[in-house]
Amino acid sequence: MTGRQFATAIARAAEAGAVLAALVGLWWSASHAGWISRVFLPTPEAAGASLVDGLAGGPLAGFTLATLGRMLAGWLLASLLGIALGLWIGSSATARTWLQPMLEFVRPLPASALVPPAIAVFGLSSGMVLSVVAFGAMWPVLLATVHGVAGVHARLNEVAAALQLSRITFVLRIALPHALPDILAGMRLAMTVSLIISVVGEMIASQSGLGQAILLAARSFRASELFAGVILLGAIGVVSNTGLALAERRLLRWQQHP
Template sequence: MSARTTTGSTWLGSIALLAALVALWWVASNAGWVSRVFLPTPQATLASLAEGLRADLLDFTWATVSRMLLGWLLASLVGVALGAAIGVSPTVRAWVQPTLEFIRPLPASALLPLAISIFGLSPGMVLFVVAFGAMWPVLLATVHGFATVEPRLGEVARCLQMPRAAFVWKVGLPNAMPDILAGMRLALTISLIVAVVGEMIASQSGLGQAILLAARAFRASDLFAGIVLLGLIGFASNALLALAEKKLLRWQRP
């Protein structure tokens, strides 16, 4: 079976599963298995989505996406820079690794009260928490990528008296690129989650605030419309980054 046929079968299976889930949702809501106060019908959700996009839902979506992307870019830049500085030196890795393992498990949402006390209820506070939460997958993936460089390549670089910066750019970064891109894909998902949570807690304009207000007003169709939009944002951003990863790593394919 060719790779194209396998890919086509995978897509058909994914579409069939999604259609089955939507059908189950339709049956459960229309048959009254779950009250429509909590589970609206798919058609009501689509109507709320269309109406919201004609009103202010598009502005809320743009606010969330821009916050997510900016936090993700900051996290990627800081994570790659720090990860390269740590990963290229075994001594620095030995010193810093315990501290990284201590800070890494801290949920970004747990730092929201601290961030609020420092930045207040401002867009900068949400951006800081998004960048902090999304930085760790990139940082740890970069450290791992640089730490796994073939030792003989380091010996060759020393024999050639290659500067450290040149070694990082020409040897370490290409070796770490698969790990870095994998970390960036995970960080993009985290940045979306933290952006929504930050908007809910800090009352910042965005899909998080729109979903929270819909839930408080028992507008189930509006709530589900926001959730559908978040799913579409996550799916589209992950697909675009996967495509970029495929292009950037095409030199790895035989």
């Protein structure tokens, strides 16, 4: 990283910190001034105390680990299925012709619409939540992979034909590296989707996790615990997205021009 890039990164971090500080200041003012009842909007100090107590000696740490495990398992399964199917569909014009209408039909369906059929098959179990998470998070990876593989330049296909490369060799050595930027972008989006669906699934299926903790806190009017759970969800989203962004930058270093 050059000096200019480092200075730019510091400036952007400072700007983001200033926005965050302004939002927290507005929250502090609204709660302390009584603009909104503390039954619904706790003070930042109360939410922070609930967060610390819940992670230190309360059940919040266990709930967080349960949600993280469910999110990561669904994301990994979705990524594997999305990449495998995307490579197959993207590298075959026949498969794209036959399957594109079905993909366009299924893609807009919200993952929550599959909760009733999933409950009928798996019951109110962790497997039901995992299946819905994997289905909902698979589409960003699948569609990004199809787009990346189908966008391979025609001359590369001609080179592969001239070298008599098999379809598997072409996919692994040419199509997959070409589609890698799209795949990684789809995986970042899928991580966010998997977190959201994990929380919703925990609320619906009464599975241990942050979703259930937030729902129970809301029903009991424990606003500070509710906000502590929401803060944890935001932190998980930021950390996971930042980690994937760093991994993406490292994996795509070969594309960067000197």
